[in-house]
Every structure is written in structure tokens, then in C-alpha cells.
Amino acid sequence: MRAHYEAAPQTPANFVPLSPISFLERAASVYAPLPATSYQGITRSWAQVGARVAAVTAALRARGIGLGDTVSVLSPNRPEMFELHYAVPMAGAVLNAINTRLEAETVAYILDHSDSRMVFADASLAPLLREAFAINDKVLPVVDIADPAGPGFGEADYEAMAAGPPAAWALPADEWQALALNYTSGTSGRPKGVIYHHRGAYLMALGTVAGWALPAHPTYLSVVPMFHCNGWNHPWAMAIVGAHLVFARDMSPAGLLATMTEFGVTHLGAAPVILQMLCESPAAPPDGFSPPIKAFTAGAPPPPAVLEKAAKLGLEVMQVYGLTETYGHISQCLWQAPWSDLPISQQAEKQALQGVAFPMVEPIRVVDRATGLDVPADGVTQGEIGIRANTVMKGYYKDPEATAEAFKGGWFWSGDAAVLHPDGYVQIRDRLKDVIISGGENVSSVEVEAVLYRHPAIKAAAVVARAHARWGEVPCAFVELREDKAVTEAEIIGFCRSHLAGFKTPKSVIFADLPKTSTGKVQKFILRNIARDLGPLDA
Incomplete structure (x- = not known):
């Protein structure tokens, strides 16, 4: 006789929708007195952060923000951005963290395409947001995030919202409900909006704790921009272990190194270019960090030379791989014991592998x-x-x-x-796609080429990656000029800079006839070989 397991009921007692919101509700209770965030001389406990999130949630609901509404945020990493990773989804809305390095035209596109209802904006980014509003000919409600509170240009102030009455903690009715909307860097033209759900974020956070072997109460330096895959989902993972999240306004290598020393940072995530800048900074401690700081790195495969330097600085690096579409990392280079017997250079080569699947994959x-x-x-x-x-x-x-x-x-x-x-x-x-990863930022060759084609002297253009000593790789433009037209490399770079974000702007221009197939398609593999043979740029 066959057993009838399918008859077992699914009830509120034995089935609860998975959502990272639950991690903060637990942290606010279990880790109540422990430090949760530190920034600009202010440290708040997990109980305080929980109360602020509940208050912001209530304020959002009072403004009519609810199920399925998009709420955009334009801000560098700071405690308010961290808190919004919980408050917005607890209100039932969808968090859209926008890349602060984008030009106004792309910011305007994202605000429009995402159907954003309101924007939280760091006061320093008010000019960028104003320009985006002008492009769309539409002004959205803005909540200011400022140091100190005010002045800004929004209709409300974040601190006032965070000081209000709290909402009751609530999980989504459906774990498949949209939680966040992250835009790709437009690898084939316009950026695509990638939808995350509560279930995925919950499992990514748990998988990160297991895969990175996060201990209880690490001191985590928030370097990975939260507009990149929601900070690789680390804002949700850190609540599980009651971490102390440290935020630095000064993101220069010297500023980060000083913060690492001041707070005794134990963990951080950063693109390879950031690791390289830390290693090469005059402010780096000569004897390195002891005990070592555990570093998570992704974006582009880190050069073995950078990993060698990181080891000397006392950074224990784990290379991971993922995409915006996969909530960030889905594979990791787990260290194998026999590798420890290899020379340092060979160890670094092993560390640069993309590795094996994370536990949740x-x-x-x-x-x-x-x-x-x-x-x-x-x-x-x-x-x-x-x-x-x-x-x-x-x-x-x-x-x-x-x-x-x-x-x-x-x-x-x-x-x-x-x-x-x-x-x-x-x-x-x-x-397989013509993506250039410059300093951890994805650059669409199609987008850069479109700008180059706007120049009156350019007949044809193609963009490929060229190695760069600091940024890993940067856009390199190959252009054919129109007859009787003359233009310099500096003029073309300046033209692009006036239309593109800095990291998207070509750093070198090669004047040449573009190699094409019989059907007129540019043979980019030939251009890549030329760029490779030219060698890396130093500046």
C-alpha cells in the first residue's frame, strides 16, 4: 500500500514565506544591544536599526507606497541605504538602487522604465537627480538623505521618517513577490531591469553565510556598492550573524585603510581593482593586517599578481563569480588544502578560478x-x-x-x-558578449559606439577592452574618419566624456580602417588582438 504523504496540509504553522525581512526582525531582538551600523561618528545598535526601519516602513505606507510600487534610491553606501533594504520591501514595495556613477540620461531612463513612484537621494547627488528629472520632464517625490539632516531639495527628510511611529513587522504573503529591481549596465544597449524576489534574497543570504563561513558578529566594511546586486546581498546576510557594518564616506584607499584599522575590520567585499588600490596605497600597513582580513572579490577575474599583493597585505581573498541576474555570486573558489604547498604565484593562479557552485546553487x-x-x-x-x-x-x-x-x-x-x-x-x-569590465563596472561597447557615431568626423567605430594597470580593463575605441575630416585622440575622448559616465569613456583611440566580414560586420576579435598587443595602459 502506497503512503499518502501528499495529504499533509500546508498551514501557517508549517509554511512561512521566505523573506530576508525576517533576518532583521530576529537581529533586532537577538542582537538588540550589539552594534549594527557605524558611520560619521554615529553607531546604532540592532535594536535601534530595527526601530528605524519599522518607522520608515510606516512612513512609506502613509505616503501610499505599497504592493508592487517601485521606490528608487540614489545614494552611496551609508546606514540609510542599508535600512532601506528592509523598509522598502517590508512596505510591500520594490527597491531600485540606482548606480550613482551613471550619467543623467541613463538615470532618467531607469526612473522612467522602472515606473518609480518616489526617490530617496543623498543630498550630494541632488544635481544629478535634478538633471534626470529635467530629461524626463517629470519630478518625482524626493526624500533627502543628508549629513547632517538637511538641507536638500526633497519634500521630506529621511531622519524625520526614521523618528516616526513604527509599523508592525510583516512578511510578504508570497515569497515569489518582487523585492528588488536592479539594472544591468546595458551590455547590449539600454540596461535591463532584473527582478529579485524575496525567496531568492533569503536563500542567497543564507548561502553566503555558509559559503563564506561567516562567523558570529564579524566587523564588515561596506565597500561593494549596494546598487550592485544589492551589495551582493551582503546587507541581508549580515543581519543573520549580527555583524557590525561599518560605512566610510571617504572611499579612497587611504580612507578605507584607516577605517579598517580604526574598527578592526574582519570582512569586506570589493572588486579586484579596489584590492589592487589598497595593496598599492602608501597608507597600507607595511607588515600587513594580522589577523588577516577575509575579502570577497568579484567583477572581473582578479589578476594573480593582485592576489599575490593582497596576500602580503593580509587579505585572505575568496574569488567568486556571478551576474546581476543571479543576485550576484553563484560560484566560489573554495581553497583546497594541497594548494597551500604551491609557490605563491601558483596559489594566486588557483585563487583566480571561478570555482564551484555555492551551497544555494x-x-x-x-x-x-x-x-x-x-x-x-x-x-x-x-x-x-x-x-x-x-x-x-x-x-x-x-x-x-x-x-x-x-x-x-x-x-x-x-x-x-x-x-x-x-x-x-x-x-x-x-x-561571449562585448562587455568591458572596468573597475568592477560593466561597460556596454554598443553604448560607447553609439556616442562615437554622433561625432561628425567619425565614419565608423568599434569598442573593445584594453588592459589597464589600475582598472583591469578600459574601453579602447577604433575609429574610421570621414574623408577630409581631422580630429585628435584627445578631442574624441573629450567628446565621449561629455556624453558618458567617466568609466564608460574610452581611454585610448586607434585610428584605422575597421576589419569587416563580407556582410559588413566588424571583426572584433581582430581588434581585441590589436588592443592586446598594444599592452596595458598605465593611466
Whole structure:
């Protein structure tokens, strides 16, 4: 006789929607007196942070913000940004943290495309927001985040909201409910809106605690911008372990190093370029940090030379890999004991691998898309990384066609070409898309090319990555000039800078006829080889 397990009921007693909101409710009680955030000389306990979040939630609801409404935030990392990672979703709304390094035109596009209802903005970014409003010819309600409180240009002040009466703690009715909206860097033109749900964020946070082996009460320096995959979901993970989150207004290498020393930082996340800047800073302690600081790094594969320097500085680096569409990291380079016997240079090469799946991710495939078969684990045969996990996006906002394409065959296709080593570790070899990762920021070659084509002297243009000593790689422009037209490299770079964010602006320009196929398509692989042979830029 077959057992009838399916008859067991699902009730509020045995099924609760998964949401990272629950992590803060617990932290505010369990870790009540312990420090939660420190910034600009102000330290708040977990109980205080919990009360502030509940008050901001109530204020949002009082303003008519509720289920499915988009609330945008334009702010550097600071406690208010951290608190909004809980307050906005607890109100039932969707958090849209906007990249503060973008130009006004793209900010305007995101505000419009996301259907944003209101904006929380750091006072220092008021000029950027005003320009974006002017482009859209639409002014949204603004809440100021300022040091100290006011003056700003918004209709309300964050501190006043945080001092108000609290809302009752509440989880979403459905864990599949949208939690956050993160925009890609527009790798194929306009940026896409990536939807995260409560369930995914909850599991990503738990998986990070397990995969990074986070201890109780770490002191975490908030470096990863919270507009990047919601700070790689670290704001939610840190509540689980009752961390002390430290925020630095001075994000220069010297400023970060001083903060690391002052607070006894034990953990941080940062792009490889930040690690390199820390290692090369004159302010770096000559004997390094002891005990070592555990560092999470992602964005572009870190050069082994940088990892060698990081080890000397006392940074114990874990390389991870992921995408905006996967809530951030989905694989990690777990250290293997035998690697400790290798020379430092070889250890660094091992550390640069993208590694194996995180605990919350199903096995990662490297697939020959032509055959649909996994590539052999020979470290040579390239395929595309396919991912299946509860931490894969809900989909692209208002773009069902792109969503269907990304999920073809029941896998999320990364667009990254990789090999699989005999030990099961994945290593990225190239990018299938023409993405340039500069200082941890994704740059769309298509977007830069579109600007170049606006220049009256340019007949044709193509943009590829060129190695850079500091930023890892930067845009390199290849241009064909129109007949009887003359323009200098400096003039073209200046033209681009007037239309693009600084990190998107080409740092070198090569004047040449573009190699094309018989159908007129630019052969970018030839341009990449030329850029590689030119060697890295120093400045």
C-alpha cells in the first residue's frame, strides 16, 4: 500500500514565506544591544536599526507606497541605504538602487522604465537627480538623505521618517513577490531591469553565510556598492550573524585603510581593482593586517599578481563569480588544502578560478550550445556557463522576450565562455558578449559606439577592452574618419566624456580602417588582438 504523504496540509504553522525581512526582525531582538551600523561618528545598535526601519516602513505606507510600487534610491553606501533594504520591501514595495556613477540620461531612463513612484537621494547627488528629472520632464517625490539632516531639495527628510511611529513587522504573503529591481549596465544597449524576489534574497543570504563561513558578529566594511546586486546581498546576510557594518564616506584607499584599522575590520567585499588600490596605497600597513582580513572579490577575474599583493597585505581573498541576474555570486573558489604547498604565484593562479557552485546553487554546467552537451573536464574545451538555482532572477522587467531567451531550455545562460578543469573548478576564458569590465563596472561597447557615431568626423567605430594597470580593463575605441575630416585622440575622448559616465569613456583611440566580414560586420576579435598587443595602459 502506497503512503499518502501528499495529504499533509500546508498551514501557517508549517509554511512561512521566505523573506530576508525576517533576518532583521530576529537581529533586532537577538542582537538588540550589539552594534549594527557605524558611520560619521554615529553607531546604532540592532535594536535601534530595527526601530528605524519599522518607522520608515510606516512612513512609506502613509505616503501610499505599497504592493508592487517601485521606490528608487540614489545614494552611496551609508546606514540609510542599508535600512532601506528592509523598509522598502517590508512596505510591500520594490527597491531600485540606482548606480550613482551613471550619467543623467541613463538615470532618467531607469526612473522612467522602472515606473518609480518616489526617490530617496543623498543630498550630494541632488544635481544629478535634478538633471534626470529635467530629461524626463517629470519630478518625482524626493526624500533627502543628508549629513547632517538637511538641507536638500526633497519634500521630506529621511531622519524625520526614521523618528516616526513604527509599523508592525510583516512578511510578504508570497515569497515569489518582487523585492528588488536592479539594472544591468546595458551590455547590449539600454540596461535591463532584473527582478529579485524575496525567496531568492533569503536563500542567497543564507548561502553566503555558509559559503563564506561567516562567523558570529564579524566587523564588515561596506565597500561593494549596494546598487550592485544589492551589495551582493551582503546587507541581508549580515543581519543573520549580527555583524557590525561599518560605512566610510571617504572611499579612497587611504580612507578605507584607516577605517579598517580604526574598527578592526574582519570582512569586506570589493572588486579586484579596489584590492589592487589598497595593496598599492602608501597608507597600507607595511607588515600587513594580522589577523588577516577575509575579502570577497568579484567583477572581473582578479589578476594573480593582485592576489599575490593582497596576500602580503593580509587579505585572505575568496574569488567568486556571478551576474546581476543571479543576485550576484553563484560560484566560489573554495581553497583546497594541497594548494597551500604551491609557490605563491601558483596559489594566486588557483585563487583566480571561478570555482564551484555555492551551497544555494544547483550544479553549474559548462555547455557546448551547439550540441547541448556538457564540455569535457579537460581545462581546454570552451562552453557557455549555464545556471539553475533559486537565486536566479524572476525575469527582466517589462521584457518577456529577453526573459524567455535567457531561460531557454530551463537554464539561465550567462553569456560567459568558460572551461571546466578536471577537479570540477570552472574558469572563465572570455565573454561571449562585448562587455568591458572596468573597475568592477560593466561597460556596454554598443553604448560607447553609439556616442562615437554622433561625432561628425567619425565614419565608423568599434569598442573593445584594453588592459589597464589600475582598472583591469578600459574601453579602447577604433575609429574610421570621414574623408577630409581631422580630429585628435584627445578631442574624441573629450567628446565621449561629455556624453558618458567617466568609466564608460574610452581611454585610448586607434585610428584605422575597421576589419569587416563580407556582410559588413566588424571583426572584433581582430581588434581585441590589436588592443592586446598594444599592452596595458598605465593611466
